[in-house]
Amino acid sequence: xxxxxxxxxxxxxxxxxxxxxxxxxxxxxxxxxxxxxxxxxxxxxxxxxxxxxxxxxxxxxxxxxxxxxxxxxxxxxxxxxxxxxxxxxxxxxxxxxxxxxxxxxxxxxxxxxxxxxxxxxxxxxxxxxxxxxxxxxxxxxxxxxxxxxxxxxxxxxxxxxxxxxxxxxxxxxxxxxxxxxxxxxxxxxxxxxxxxxxxxxxxxxxxxxxxxxxxxxxxxxxxxxxxxxxxxxxxxxxxxxxxxxxxxxxxxxxxxxxxxxxxxxxxxxxxxxxxxxxxxxxxxxxxxxxxxxxxxxxxxxxxxxxxxxxxxxxxxxxxxxxxxxxxxxxxxxxxxxxxxxxxxxxxxxxxxxxxxxxxxxxxxxxxxxxxxxxxxxxxxxxxxxxxxxxxxxxxxxxxxxxxxxxxxxxxxxxxxxxxxxxxxxxxx
Ligand SMILES: Cc1ncc(COP(=O)(O)O)c(C=O)c1O
Numbered sequence: 001x002x003x004x005x006x007x008x009x010x011x012x013x014x015x016x017x018x019x020x021x022x023x024x025x026x027x028x029x030x031x032x033x034x035x036x037x038x039x040x041x042x043x044x045x046x047x048x049x050x051x052x053x054x055x056x057x058x059x060x061x062x063x064x065x066x067x068x069x070x071x072x073x074x075x076x077x078x079x080x081x082x083x084x085x086x087x088x089x090x091x092x093x094x095x096x097x098x099x100x101x102x103x104x105x106x107x108x109x110x111x112x113x114x115x116x117x118x119x120x121x122x123x124x125x126x127x128x129x130x131x132x133x134x135x136x137x138x139x140x141x142x143x144x145x146x147x148x149x150x151x152x153x154x155x156x157x158x159x160x161x162x163x164x165x166x167x168x169x170x171x172x173x174x175x176x177x178x179x180x181x182x183x184x185x186x187x188x189x190x191x192x193x194x195x196x197x198x199x200x201x202x203x204x205x206x207x208x209x210x211x212x213x214x215x216x217x218x219x220x221x222x223x224x225x226x227x228x229x230x231x232x233x234x235x236x237x238x239x240x241x242x243x244x245x246x247x248x249x250x251x252x253x254x255x256x257x258x259x260x261x262x263x264x265x266x267x268x269x270x271x272x273x274x275x276x277x278x279x280x281x282x283x284x285x286x287x288x289x290x291x292x293x294x295x296x297x298x299x300x301x302x303x304x305x306x307x308x309x310x311x312x313x314x315x316x317x318x319x320x321x322x323x324x325x326x327x328x329x330x331x332x333x334x335x336x337x338x339x340x341x342x343x344x345x346x347x348x349x350x351x352x353x354x355x356x357x358x359x360x361x362x363x364x365x366x367x368x369x370x371x372x373x374x375x376x377x378x379x380x381x382x383x384x385x386x387x388x389x390x391x392x393x394x395x396x397x398x399x400x401x402x403x404x405x406x407x408x409x410x411x412x413x414x415x416x417x418x419x420x421x422x423x424x425x426x427x428x
Contacts, residue, residue, distance in 0.1 A: 003322075005329050010402035013322070019315050023395045025303055026236075034377045034400045034407075038392030039210060039350045042236030047299045055295045067291070075298075076289050080281065082301045083235075083244050086309060087208065087227070088218035093246050095281045096231070096294055097263075100209055100243040103228040104134045106284060107245060108176055110255035111203045111226060112142060115173035118201065119144075122172050124151035124159060126181035131207055135176060141258075146173070158186045158341055164193060172202040180210035180348030183382050185320075185340040187215070187348045191222040198223065203251075209233060214316050214349035214393065216309040225251055234349070234392060235304065237297035242290050253279050261286035307394060315393040316349040319401060323351050323389060326405040334412045339386055349393070352386040353408075359424060360417040362387055365407060372416065377404045381428040 001012060014020055026043040035043065059067045071078070080094035087094070097103070112121065121135050132148070139146040151159050151167045168175055175197040180187045194204040205226035208217065213234030219227060227246040231237035247255065260275045262268045263285040267276070277283045304312070324338055331353060332338070339352035355361060358381055365377040365387075379389045389404065390396075411417050 003325060005326060007399065007402050007406075010322075010398040013318070013398035017315065017398070019307055019311060019393060020397070022303065022307055023397060026395045028395070030376075032374045032376060034375070034404045036377065036379045036389045036391070036396065036400070036404055038236075038394075038396065039214075039233050039388070039390030040380055041232055041239055042213075042234060042300070042392060043395055044238070045236055045300050045303055047303075048236075048238070048296050051299045052292075052295055055292070072289065072291050075291060075294055076285060077281065079294065079297050079301070080244060082298070082305065083212070083231075084246075085305060086212060086217065086301070087229075087246065088216075088220055088222075089246050090220065090249060092281055093219075093249055093252075094244055095284055096242050096244045096297065097285045097289065098243060098245075100207065100228050100230045101130045101134055102286075103243050103245040103284075104131055104176075104207065105138060106257040106259060106286075107205055107226045107228065107247070107255075108135055108174060109138045109142065109258040111174045111205065112138065112144075112146060113258075114255050115203060118171055118173035119146050120169065120172045121146060121148050122151065122168050122175045122177075122202070123148060124177055124181075125153060126159075126184060126186065127178050128182050128207070128209070131176065131178060151177075157184045157339060158346060159188075165196065168193075168196055168200050168202060170200050172197065172200055174203050174205060176205040176207075178207040178210065180215065180350075182210055183339070183386055183388070184352055185210075185348040185350045187211070187341075187346050190217075190219075190224065194223055194225075210348050210350070213304050213309075214312060214391075216313050219246060219248075224248065231297050234394075235297060236300040236394075238293065238300075240293055241297055242294050245284055247281060247284060252281060252283060257284055259286050263287050263289075303394065312393045316391050317344045317347075319391045319393060319396060319398065320344065320347060320349065320351050322398060323391070323401050323405065326402065327351070327353055330405055330409045331412070334409070336412075350388055350390040352382065352388050354385045355387065355412075356385055357412075357417055358385045358387045359383075359428070360420040360422060361408065361411055362428070363420040364411045364417045365404075367420075369419070373407070375403065375407055377407050379404070381424075383428075 081091040208229035
Protein backbone atom coordinates (compact mmCIF):
# COMPACT_ATOMS: atom_id res chain seq x y z
CA UNK A 1 0.00 0.00 0.00
CA UNK A 2 1.70 3.19 -1.15
CA UNK A 3 1.80 5.99 1.39
CA UNK A 4 -0.06 9.09 0.19
CA UNK A 5 -1.47 12.28 1.66
CA UNK A 6 -5.02 11.32 0.59
CA UNK A 7 -7.69 10.61 3.22
CA UNK A 8 -8.47 7.18 1.79
CA UNK A 9 -4.96 6.07 2.74
CA UNK A 10 -5.70 7.03 6.38
CA UNK A 11 -9.00 5.11 6.17
CA UNK A 12 -7.16 2.05 4.94
CA UNK A 13 -4.77 2.25 7.89
CA UNK A 14 -7.77 2.44 10.24
CA UNK A 15 -9.34 -0.59 8.57
CA UNK A 16 -6.19 -2.59 9.20
CA UNK A 17 -5.74 -1.40 12.79
CA UNK A 18 -6.16 -4.29 15.30
CA UNK A 19 -6.81 -1.77 18.11
CA UNK A 20 -9.49 0.20 16.22
CA UNK A 21 -12.28 -1.42 18.23
CA UNK A 22 -11.03 0.19 21.46
CA UNK A 23 -12.15 3.63 20.27
CA UNK A 24 -15.73 2.57 20.88
CA UNK A 25 -14.99 2.10 24.58
CA UNK A 26 -14.73 5.90 24.99
CA UNK A 27 -17.30 8.67 24.97
CA UNK A 28 -16.90 10.54 21.71
CA UNK A 29 -19.65 13.12 21.97
CA UNK A 30 -18.82 15.16 18.87
CA UNK A 31 -17.61 13.42 15.69
CA UNK A 32 -16.34 16.78 14.40
CA UNK A 33 -14.01 17.24 17.34
CA UNK A 34 -10.55 15.81 16.79
CA UNK A 35 -8.91 15.28 20.14
CA UNK A 36 -5.12 15.28 20.06
CA UNK A 37 -4.66 16.11 23.72
CA UNK A 38 -4.97 12.70 25.37
CA UNK A 39 -1.40 13.23 26.56
CA UNK A 40 -2.73 16.04 28.80
CA UNK A 41 -6.14 14.70 29.79
CA UNK A 42 -7.31 11.30 28.58
CA UNK A 43 -10.83 10.75 27.27
CA UNK A 44 -13.64 9.41 29.45
CA UNK A 45 -14.13 5.62 29.13
CA UNK A 46 -17.81 4.67 28.87
CA UNK A 47 -17.45 2.11 31.66
CA UNK A 48 -16.21 4.78 34.09
CA UNK A 49 -19.62 6.46 34.19
CA UNK A 50 -21.60 3.60 35.85
CA UNK A 51 -18.54 2.70 37.92
CA UNK A 52 -18.40 6.15 39.54
CA UNK A 53 -22.19 6.34 39.79
CA UNK A 54 -22.20 3.08 41.75
CA UNK A 55 -19.41 4.30 44.01
CA UNK A 56 -21.29 7.47 44.84
CA UNK A 57 -24.85 6.16 45.11
CA UNK A 58 -24.29 2.69 46.51
CA UNK A 59 -20.92 2.55 48.25
CA UNK A 60 -20.94 6.05 49.71
CA UNK A 61 -24.68 6.85 49.60
CA UNK A 62 -25.87 3.61 51.18
CA UNK A 63 -22.76 1.91 52.61
CA UNK A 64 -21.40 5.06 54.26
CA UNK A 65 -18.27 4.53 56.36
CA UNK A 66 -18.38 0.76 55.87
CA UNK A 67 -16.83 1.37 52.46
CA UNK A 68 -13.42 1.61 54.13
CA UNK A 69 -13.62 -2.06 55.09
CA UNK A 70 -15.11 -3.03 51.74
CA UNK A 71 -12.28 -2.09 49.43
CA UNK A 72 -11.57 1.61 49.90
CA UNK A 73 -8.69 1.15 52.35
CA UNK A 74 -6.83 -1.12 49.92
CA UNK A 75 -7.66 0.93 46.81
CA UNK A 76 -4.19 2.62 46.65
CA UNK A 77 -2.31 -0.70 46.72
CA UNK A 78 -4.91 -2.58 44.65
CA UNK A 79 -4.61 -0.01 41.84
CA UNK A 80 -0.85 0.04 42.41
CA UNK A 81 -0.64 -3.66 41.65
CA UNK A 82 -2.55 -3.16 38.37
CA UNK A 83 -0.26 -0.26 37.38
CA UNK A 84 2.68 -2.53 38.29
CA UNK A 85 1.60 -4.78 35.41
CA UNK A 86 1.81 -1.84 33.01
CA UNK A 87 5.27 -0.78 34.13
CA UNK A 88 6.99 -4.12 34.66
CA UNK A 89 7.10 -3.99 38.45
CA UNK A 90 6.16 -6.42 41.22
CA UNK A 91 2.68 -6.24 42.77
CA UNK A 92 3.94 -4.72 46.00
CA UNK A 93 6.16 -2.02 44.52
CA UNK A 94 3.56 0.53 43.41
CA UNK A 95 0.99 2.61 45.28
CA UNK A 96 -1.47 5.23 44.04
CA UNK A 97 -1.44 8.36 46.20
CA UNK A 98 -1.08 12.13 46.22
CA UNK A 99 0.04 14.02 43.11
CA UNK A 100 3.06 13.59 40.88
CA UNK A 101 4.65 16.69 42.43
CA UNK A 102 4.12 15.46 45.99
CA UNK A 103 5.51 12.04 45.09
CA UNK A 104 8.54 13.65 43.45
CA UNK A 105 9.07 15.56 46.68
CA UNK A 106 8.77 12.49 48.90
CA UNK A 107 11.07 10.30 46.82
CA UNK A 108 13.74 12.85 45.94
CA UNK A 109 14.03 14.02 49.57
CA UNK A 110 14.26 10.42 50.78
CA UNK A 111 16.87 9.57 48.13
CA UNK A 112 19.08 12.58 48.87
CA UNK A 113 19.05 11.81 52.60
CA UNK A 114 19.88 8.16 51.91
CA UNK A 115 22.80 9.13 49.67
CA UNK A 116 24.52 11.15 52.39
CA UNK A 117 27.87 12.51 51.24
CA UNK A 118 26.91 12.89 47.57
CA UNK A 119 25.79 16.38 46.74
CA UNK A 120 24.41 16.54 43.21
CA UNK A 121 20.94 15.90 41.84
CA UNK A 122 21.07 15.50 38.05
CA UNK A 123 18.09 16.36 35.88
CA UNK A 124 17.73 17.97 32.46
CA UNK A 125 16.63 21.21 30.86
CA UNK A 126 13.59 19.63 29.18
CA UNK A 127 12.11 18.38 32.43
CA UNK A 128 8.62 19.47 33.36
CA UNK A 129 8.76 22.61 35.54
CA UNK A 130 7.15 20.96 38.56
CA UNK A 131 9.94 18.38 38.66
CA UNK A 132 12.64 21.04 38.63
CA UNK A 133 10.83 23.28 41.13
CA UNK A 134 10.34 20.37 43.53
CA UNK A 135 14.04 19.45 43.31
CA UNK A 136 15.02 23.08 43.97
CA UNK A 137 12.68 23.11 46.99
CA UNK A 138 14.02 19.83 48.36
CA UNK A 139 17.58 21.12 48.09
CA UNK A 140 16.51 24.28 49.89
CA UNK A 141 14.75 22.47 52.74
CA UNK A 142 17.53 19.92 53.27
CA UNK A 143 20.00 22.80 53.49
CA UNK A 144 22.90 20.36 53.18
CA UNK A 145 24.87 21.82 50.27
CA UNK A 146 23.19 19.95 47.40
CA UNK A 147 23.08 21.36 43.89
CA UNK A 148 21.00 20.69 40.80
CA UNK A 149 22.95 19.98 37.58
CA UNK A 150 21.03 19.91 34.30
CA UNK A 151 21.87 17.91 31.20
CA UNK A 152 21.83 20.37 28.29
CA UNK A 153 20.60 19.89 24.75
CA UNK A 154 22.47 21.07 21.70
CA UNK A 155 19.60 20.86 19.19
CA UNK A 156 16.58 21.79 21.41
CA UNK A 157 15.04 18.36 20.68
CA UNK A 158 17.25 15.67 22.22
CA UNK A 159 20.21 14.94 24.50
CA UNK A 160 23.48 13.49 23.26
CA UNK A 161 25.02 10.50 25.05
CA UNK A 162 28.09 12.63 25.57
CA UNK A 163 26.16 15.28 27.52
CA UNK A 164 24.33 12.66 29.58
CA UNK A 165 27.58 10.87 30.40
CA UNK A 166 29.48 13.98 31.41
CA UNK A 167 26.73 15.36 33.68
CA UNK A 168 26.40 12.21 35.81
CA UNK A 169 29.52 11.96 37.98
CA UNK A 170 30.79 10.22 41.10
CA UNK A 171 29.26 13.04 43.16
CA UNK A 172 25.75 12.42 41.80
CA UNK A 173 23.34 11.28 44.49
CA UNK A 174 20.24 11.00 42.32
CA UNK A 175 19.52 11.06 38.59
CA UNK A 176 15.93 12.27 38.28
CA UNK A 177 14.58 12.50 34.74
CA UNK A 178 11.32 12.38 32.84
CA UNK A 179 11.46 9.54 30.34
CA UNK A 180 9.55 11.38 27.59
CA UNK A 181 10.08 15.15 27.43
CA UNK A 182 6.82 17.08 27.56
CA UNK A 183 7.70 19.43 24.71
CA UNK A 184 9.87 17.59 22.21
CA UNK A 185 8.83 14.00 23.09
CA UNK A 186 12.50 12.98 23.25
CA UNK A 187 12.60 9.57 24.95
CA UNK A 188 15.47 8.31 27.10
CA UNK A 189 16.74 4.76 27.10
CA UNK A 190 15.87 4.12 30.77
CA UNK A 191 17.94 0.96 31.03
CA UNK A 192 21.09 2.60 29.71
CA UNK A 193 20.86 5.75 31.83
CA UNK A 194 19.92 3.80 34.97
CA UNK A 195 22.95 1.59 34.46
CA UNK A 196 25.17 4.63 34.08
CA UNK A 197 23.71 6.15 37.27
CA UNK A 198 24.40 2.94 39.18
CA UNK A 199 27.97 2.76 37.86
CA UNK A 200 28.53 6.20 39.41
CA UNK A 201 26.87 5.17 42.68
CA UNK A 202 23.70 7.22 42.09
CA UNK A 203 20.06 6.21 42.40
CA UNK A 204 17.80 6.61 39.36
CA UNK A 205 14.29 8.04 39.53
CA UNK A 206 12.03 8.30 36.47
CA UNK A 207 8.95 10.44 35.93
CA UNK A 208 6.76 8.31 33.65
CA UNK A 209 3.93 10.83 33.23
CA UNK A 210 4.35 11.06 29.45
CA UNK A 211 5.07 7.40 28.85
CA UNK A 212 2.93 5.18 31.08
CA UNK A 213 0.11 3.71 29.02
CA UNK A 214 1.80 4.51 25.71
CA UNK A 215 5.31 3.04 26.02
CA UNK A 216 6.12 -0.48 27.29
CA UNK A 217 8.02 -0.24 30.57
CA UNK A 218 10.09 -2.90 32.36
CA UNK A 219 11.21 -1.22 35.56
CA UNK A 220 12.40 -4.44 37.26
CA UNK A 221 14.33 -5.67 34.23
CA UNK A 222 15.89 -2.23 33.88
CA UNK A 223 16.89 -2.08 37.59
CA UNK A 224 15.05 1.19 38.21
CA UNK A 225 15.11 2.41 41.83
CA UNK A 226 12.26 4.91 41.96
CA UNK A 227 9.52 6.18 39.69
CA UNK A 228 6.45 8.42 39.69
CA UNK A 229 3.77 9.12 37.14
CA UNK A 230 0.36 10.63 36.66
CA UNK A 231 -2.87 8.85 35.84
CA UNK A 232 -4.89 11.51 34.05
CA UNK A 233 -3.01 11.38 30.72
CA UNK A 234 -2.72 8.05 28.86
CA UNK A 235 -4.25 6.17 31.85
CA UNK A 236 -7.55 8.08 31.44
CA UNK A 237 -8.17 8.32 35.20
CA UNK A 238 -9.95 11.71 34.95
CA UNK A 239 -9.00 15.33 35.71
CA UNK A 240 -6.74 15.50 38.75
CA UNK A 241 -6.82 11.75 39.43
CA UNK A 242 -4.07 10.84 41.93
CA UNK A 243 -0.56 9.84 40.87
CA UNK A 244 1.40 6.66 41.48
CA UNK A 245 4.85 5.96 42.82
CA UNK A 246 7.20 2.99 42.55
CA UNK A 247 9.97 2.04 44.98
CA UNK A 248 12.15 -0.99 44.24
CA UNK A 249 11.41 -3.69 46.83
CA UNK A 250 14.91 -3.78 48.31
CA UNK A 251 14.87 -0.02 48.86
CA UNK A 252 11.46 0.19 50.50
CA UNK A 253 12.82 -0.33 54.02
CA UNK A 254 15.90 1.79 53.42
CA UNK A 255 14.36 5.11 52.45
CA UNK A 256 12.40 7.42 54.72
CA UNK A 257 9.98 9.80 53.04
CA UNK A 258 9.88 13.24 54.66
CA UNK A 259 6.15 13.33 55.51
CA UNK A 260 5.27 10.92 58.29
CA UNK A 261 1.51 10.70 57.87
CA UNK A 262 -0.61 8.09 59.62
CA UNK A 263 -1.19 6.06 56.43
CA UNK A 264 2.58 5.46 56.30
CA UNK A 265 2.50 3.86 59.74
CA UNK A 266 2.55 0.09 60.29
CA UNK A 267 -0.81 0.30 62.04
CA UNK A 268 -2.74 3.50 61.30
CA UNK A 269 -5.69 2.41 63.40
CA UNK A 270 -3.62 1.57 66.48
CA UNK A 271 -3.33 5.36 66.96
CA UNK A 272 0.09 5.07 68.61
CA UNK A 273 1.86 8.21 69.75
CA UNK A 274 5.14 7.46 67.96
CA UNK A 275 5.54 6.82 64.26
CA UNK A 276 6.58 3.29 63.17
CA UNK A 277 6.97 3.31 59.40
CA UNK A 278 5.37 0.46 57.47
CA UNK A 279 7.93 -1.92 55.96
CA UNK A 280 6.40 -2.06 52.50
CA UNK A 281 5.17 0.36 49.85
CA UNK A 282 2.52 1.79 52.26
CA UNK A 283 5.37 3.70 53.91
CA UNK A 284 5.16 6.05 50.93
CA UNK A 285 1.52 7.02 51.46
CA UNK A 286 0.65 9.98 53.64
CA UNK A 287 -3.02 10.21 54.37
CA UNK A 288 -6.62 9.21 53.72
CA UNK A 289 -6.85 8.09 50.07
CA UNK A 290 -8.82 10.32 47.67
CA UNK A 291 -11.39 7.67 46.91
CA UNK A 292 -13.64 9.66 44.57
CA UNK A 293 -10.85 10.90 42.34
CA UNK A 294 -8.95 7.60 42.49
CA UNK A 295 -11.87 5.35 41.60
CA UNK A 296 -11.94 6.30 37.91
CA UNK A 297 -8.47 4.86 37.40
CA UNK A 298 -9.65 1.30 38.02
CA UNK A 299 -11.96 0.62 35.05
CA UNK A 300 -9.75 2.69 32.72
CA UNK A 301 -6.72 0.54 33.57
CA UNK A 302 -8.55 -2.61 32.56
CA UNK A 303 -8.97 -1.24 29.02
CA UNK A 304 -5.24 -0.54 28.73
CA UNK A 305 -4.28 -3.93 30.10
CA UNK A 306 -6.63 -5.61 27.64
CA UNK A 307 -5.11 -3.73 24.68
CA UNK A 308 -1.52 -4.46 25.84
CA UNK A 309 1.35 -1.97 25.93
CA UNK A 310 3.35 -3.63 23.12
CA UNK A 311 0.38 -3.32 20.76
CA UNK A 312 -0.28 0.25 21.91
CA UNK A 313 3.32 1.21 21.28
CA UNK A 314 3.31 -0.38 17.83
CA UNK A 315 0.26 1.67 16.85
CA UNK A 316 1.60 4.84 18.47
CA UNK A 317 4.85 4.60 16.47
CA UNK A 318 2.91 4.04 13.24
CA UNK A 319 0.73 7.06 14.01
CA UNK A 320 3.52 9.44 14.99
CA UNK A 321 5.49 8.33 11.90
CA UNK A 322 2.40 8.99 9.76
CA UNK A 323 1.85 12.39 11.39
CA UNK A 324 5.45 13.39 10.70
CA UNK A 325 5.14 12.19 7.09
CA UNK A 326 2.04 14.38 6.60
CA UNK A 327 3.77 17.33 8.28
CA UNK A 328 6.75 16.93 5.95
CA UNK A 329 4.50 16.84 2.90
CA UNK A 330 1.94 19.50 3.85
CA UNK A 331 3.42 21.82 6.47
CA UNK A 332 7.19 22.04 6.13
CA UNK A 333 6.78 23.85 2.78
CA UNK A 334 4.74 26.46 4.71
CA UNK A 335 7.57 27.12 7.20
CA UNK A 336 6.81 24.61 9.98
CA UNK A 337 9.56 22.57 11.64
CA UNK A 338 9.29 19.18 13.30
CA UNK A 339 10.27 19.72 16.95
CA UNK A 340 10.45 16.02 17.86
CA UNK A 341 12.97 13.26 17.14
CA UNK A 342 12.52 11.69 13.69
CA UNK A 343 13.86 8.39 15.03
CA UNK A 344 10.81 6.67 16.55
CA UNK A 345 12.91 4.68 19.03
CA UNK A 346 13.81 7.99 20.68
CA UNK A 347 10.30 9.50 20.52
CA UNK A 348 7.30 9.17 22.84
CA UNK A 349 3.68 9.32 21.74
CA UNK A 350 3.34 12.98 20.80
CA UNK A 351 4.79 15.19 18.11
CA UNK A 352 5.57 18.90 18.38
CA UNK A 353 5.37 21.05 15.31
CA UNK A 354 7.05 24.41 15.56
CA UNK A 355 5.99 27.69 14.02
CA UNK A 356 6.45 31.29 15.19
CA UNK A 357 2.63 31.67 15.02
CA UNK A 358 1.99 28.46 16.98
CA UNK A 359 -0.26 30.11 19.57
CA UNK A 360 -2.66 31.73 17.09
CA UNK A 361 -2.68 28.60 14.94
CA UNK A 362 -3.69 26.57 18.01
CA UNK A 363 -6.50 29.02 18.78
CA UNK A 364 -7.76 28.74 15.19
CA UNK A 365 -7.74 24.93 15.49
CA UNK A 366 -9.59 24.94 18.82
CA UNK A 367 -12.09 27.73 18.23
CA UNK A 368 -13.16 27.79 14.56
CA UNK A 369 -15.58 30.44 13.33
CA UNK A 370 -18.92 28.75 12.50
CA UNK A 371 -18.94 30.29 8.99
CA UNK A 372 -15.56 28.69 8.31
CA UNK A 373 -15.92 25.06 9.49
CA UNK A 374 -17.48 22.85 12.16
CA UNK A 375 -14.25 20.90 12.46
CA UNK A 376 -12.58 21.56 15.78
CA UNK A 377 -9.10 20.21 16.54
CA UNK A 378 -7.69 20.18 20.08
CA UNK A 379 -3.90 20.08 20.41
CA UNK A 380 -2.07 22.10 23.02
CA UNK A 381 0.31 24.98 22.80
CA UNK A 382 3.64 24.83 24.60
CA UNK A 383 5.62 28.07 24.65
CA UNK A 384 7.32 29.51 22.78
CA UNK A 385 6.38 27.92 19.44
CA UNK A 386 5.18 24.33 19.83
CA UNK A 387 1.89 22.89 18.63
CA UNK A 388 1.84 19.62 20.53
CA UNK A 389 -0.18 16.81 18.97
CA UNK A 390 -0.78 13.87 21.28
CA UNK A 391 -1.48 10.39 20.00
CA UNK A 392 -3.48 8.19 22.37
CA UNK A 393 -3.40 4.88 20.49
CA UNK A 394 -6.48 3.55 22.32
CA UNK A 395 -8.74 6.03 20.57
CA UNK A 396 -6.83 8.24 18.09
CA UNK A 397 -7.54 7.18 14.51
CA UNK A 398 -5.41 7.69 11.40
CA UNK A 399 -8.26 9.70 9.90
CA UNK A 400 -8.17 11.99 12.98
CA UNK A 401 -4.51 12.69 12.24
CA UNK A 402 -5.19 13.27 8.56
CA UNK A 403 -8.06 15.67 9.18
CA UNK A 404 -6.07 17.60 11.79
CA UNK A 405 -3.05 18.07 9.54
CA UNK A 406 -5.17 19.12 6.56
CA UNK A 407 -6.91 21.65 8.78
CA UNK A 408 -3.53 22.98 9.94
CA UNK A 409 -2.53 23.39 6.31
CA UNK A 410 -5.70 25.36 5.52
CA UNK A 411 -5.33 27.61 8.59
CA UNK A 412 -1.85 28.63 7.53
CA UNK A 413 -2.34 28.72 3.75
CA UNK A 414 -5.48 30.87 4.04
CA UNK A 415 -4.08 33.04 6.86
CA UNK A 416 -7.05 32.11 9.10
CA UNK A 417 -4.88 32.32 12.25
CA UNK A 418 -4.50 36.08 11.66
CA UNK A 419 -8.08 36.57 12.88
CA UNK A 420 -7.10 35.40 16.39
CA UNK A 421 -5.63 37.34 19.31
CA UNK A 422 -2.03 36.92 20.43
CA UNK A 423 -3.11 37.36 24.05
CA UNK A 424 -2.70 33.98 25.74
CA UNK A 425 -5.34 32.27 27.88
CA UNK A 426 -4.44 30.97 31.37
CA UNK A 427 -4.46 27.31 30.36
CA UNK A 428 -2.94 26.65 26.96
C1 LIG B 1 6.44 15.09 33.45
C2 LIG B 1 5.36 15.65 34.31
N1 LIG B 1 5.46 15.57 35.64
C3 LIG B 1 4.48 16.07 36.44
C4 LIG B 1 3.36 16.67 35.91
C5 LIG B 1 2.26 17.26 36.73
O1 LIG B 1 2.34 17.02 38.07
P1 LIG B 1 1.06 17.21 39.00
O2 LIG B 1 0.14 16.06 38.73
O3 LIG B 1 1.64 17.21 40.35
O4 LIG B 1 0.39 18.49 38.64
C6 LIG B 1 3.22 16.76 34.54
C7 LIG B 1 2.01 17.38 33.96
O5 LIG B 1 1.78 17.48 32.81
C8 LIG B 1 4.24 16.24 33.72
O6 LIG B 1 4.15 16.34 32.39
